[in-house]
Amino acid sequence: MGSVKIRVKDTNLYYGNHHALKNINMDIYDKSVTALIGPSGCGKSTFLRCLNRMNDLIPNVRIDGEIQIAGNDINKYDVILLRKKVGMVFQKPNPFPMSIYENIAYGPRIHGTKNRSKLDNIVEKSLREAALWDEVKDRLKSNAMGLSGGQQQRLCIARTIAVEPEILLMDEPTSALDPASTMKIEDLMENLKKQYTVIIVTHNMQQAGRISDYAAFFLNGEIIEYDKTEKIFYKPMDKRTEDYITGRFG
Ligand SMILES: Nc1ncnc2c1ncn2[C@@H]1O[C@H](COP(=O)(O)OP(=O)(O)OP(=O)(O)O)[C@@H](O)[C@H]1O
Numbered sequence: 001m002g003s004v005k006i007r008v009k010d011t012n013l014y015y016g017n018h019h020a021l022k023n024i025n026m027d028i029y030d031k032s033v034t035a036l037i038g039p040s041g042c043g044k045s046t047f048l049r050c051l052n053r054m055n056d057l058i059p060n061v062r063i064d065g066e067i068q069i070a071g072n073d074i075n076k077y078d079v080i081l082l083r084k085k086v087g088m089v090f091q092k093p094n095p096f097p098m099s100i101y102e103n104i105a106y107g108p109r110i111h112g113t114k115n116r117s118k119l120d121n122i123v124e125k126s127l128r129e130a131a132l133w134d135e136v137k138d139r140l141k142s143n144a145m146g147l148s149g150g151q152q153q154r155l156c157i158a159r160t161i162a163v164e165p166e167i168l169l170m171d172e173p174t175s176a177l178d179p180a181s182t183m184k185i186e187d188l189m190e191n192l193k194k195q196y197t198v199i200i201v202t203h204n205m206q207q208a209g210r211i212s213d214y215a216a217f218f219l220n221g222e223i224i225e226y227d228k229t230e231k232i233f234y235k236p237m238d239k240r241t242e243d244y245i246t247g248r249f250g
Contacts, residue, residue, distance in 0.1 A: 002029050002030030002031035002032060002197070003029065003030055004027045004028070004029060004030070005028055005029060005030035005069065005070060005166070005167065005197040006026075006027070006028040006051065006067065006068065006069055006167065006197065007026075007027050007028075007067070007068040007071075008024050008025060008026040008027075008028070008050075008065070008066075008067050009025055009065055009066045009067070009068070010023055010024075010025060010064070010065040010066070011023070011024040011025075011050065011063065011064070011065030011066070011067060012024075012063070012064050012065055013043075013046055013050065013055065013061065013062070013063045014061070014062045014063075015058070015060060015061055016060045019221060020043050020046050020221050021043050021046055021047055021050070021221050022220075022221040022222045023065075023222070024047065024065070024222075024223055025223075026216065026223060026226060028197060028199060028214075029197070029213070029214065030197045031193055031194065031195070031196075031197065032193055032197070032198070032213040032214060033189055033193045033198045033199075033200060033211050033212045033213050033214075034197075034198070034199045034200070034212060034213065034214040034215070034216065035199075035200050035201075035202055035207075035208040035211070035212035035214070035215045035216070035229065036048065036199065036200070036201045036202075036215075036216050036218060037201075037202065037203075037205070037208050037215055037216070037217055037218070037244070038217055038218035038219055038224075038244065038250065039219065039244065039249065039250030040203075040250070042218040042219050042220055042221065043218050043220075043221045044201045044218050045171055045201060047218070048088075048169050048171055048199060048201055050063065050067060051067065051074070051086055051167070051169060051199070052074075052082060052083050052086035052087075052088060052167075052169060053074060053075075053079055053082060053083075054088070056079070069082075069085065069086070069166075069167070070166075084107075084111060084163045084164075084165060085165055085166050085167060086165060086166070086167040086169060087160035087161070087163065087165035087167070087168050087169065088160065088168075088169040088170075088171070089153070089156050089157055089160055089168065089169070089170045089171070089173045090156070090171055090173070091171055091172040091173065091175055091176060092176050093149055093152035093153040093155070093156050093176070094156060095144035095145060095147070095152050095155050095156060095159075096144065097143065097144070097145055098143065098144065099140065099141050099142060099143060099144065100127075100136050100139065100140050100141075100142060100143075100144050100147070100155065101123055101140040101141060103144045103155055103158075103159050104122065104123045104126050104127065104155075104158055104159055104162045105119045105122070105123055105162075106159070107159060107162050107163040108122050108162055108163060111163055122162050123140065123162070124137075126158040126159070126161045126162040127155075127158045129158065129161050129191070129192070130154045130155070130157040130158035130161060130188065131154060131184060131187070131188050131191075132151060132154040132155060132158055135151060136151070136155075148181070149176060149177055149178070149181065150177050150178065150180070150181025150182075150184060150185070151181075153173060153174070153176075153177060153181065153185060154184065154185065154188070157173075157185075157188065157192075161192075165196065166196060166197060167196060167197045167198075167199070168192060168196045168197070168198045168199070169199050169200075170198065170199065170200040170201070171200075171201045172201050172202060172203065173185060173200065174186070174202075174204070174207065175202075175203065175204075182207070186207065186210060186211050189211045190211075193213075200212065205233075205245060205247075208229065208233075209229060209233055212229045213228065213229060214226070214227065214228055214229060215227070215228075215229040215232040215233070217232060217236075217238075217240075217241045217244060217245075219240060219244075224238050224240050224241055225237055225238045225241045232245070233245055
């Protein structure tokens with residue numbers, strides 16, 4: 001377990017009049033996987049989007065409180081740099097309609113790396129870290145849209161890693177994938193957490209149990225319980241957590 005990487009203080013979020021996140025306080029640890037769990041509509045994705053200020057793009061959103069990364073208020077960052085530091089992988093793989101190589105090289109180029117051999121190195125390193133290199137090394141020039149869904153999702157992970165983030169946000173990254181691809185991504189998480197702070201939204205309780213170190217149970221915009229995953233799963237303090245974990249609702 002690492003030190004506190006993200007500190008969320010007294011955070012509320014409103015979509016117009018709808019109070020979607022209620023007084024969230026949470027320390028998220030470096031070099032570990034934190035799972036956000038809870039029934040549909042409880043605010044997990046909204047919370048994830050707070051961490052890289054993606055909610056700023058949605059009209060009529062109001063956020064108060066403070067979120068710090070390594071002690072610094074995220075509102076004080078340049079938003080482009082914040083999103084480089086805090087990468088995001090979405091539910092549906094969304095590769096760019098260009099070659100596998102270009103998908104990975106795109107971000108580093110935008111951030112100023114022009115040298116071809118440096119880019120080659122970044123592409124190889126990122127694809128290796130995302131456990132995709134061996135499958136694609138002979139067809140880096142092929143269009144990424146020709147990859148399988150599971151390969152596309154690992155490509156999206158590689159693309160995120162390529163700009164050297166510190167934090168990886170994953171919003172149900174395996175829910176559109178078959179079981180074999182899901183296992184590959186779960187295996188990958190073990191390695192990713194050695195380098196990054198990983199935060200994952202998942203509806204799959206087995207998955208949360210297998211891959212996360214910490215779990216936060218959300219309900220109606222509140223965090224009901226947040227602790228080591230073992231504790232949340234085997235000795236929850238709150239009856240509502242227990243009911244959710246054991247499948248009584250949600
Ligand atoms: N752009 C938006 N505008 C208005 N309300 C929104 C918006 N996005 C989400 N909401 C509302 O905020 C609440 C929380 O939604 P959110 O998507 O964060 O939940 P979730 O826990 O991620 O759900 P799911 O598990 O179904 O993805 C819901 O009531 C939802 O309808």
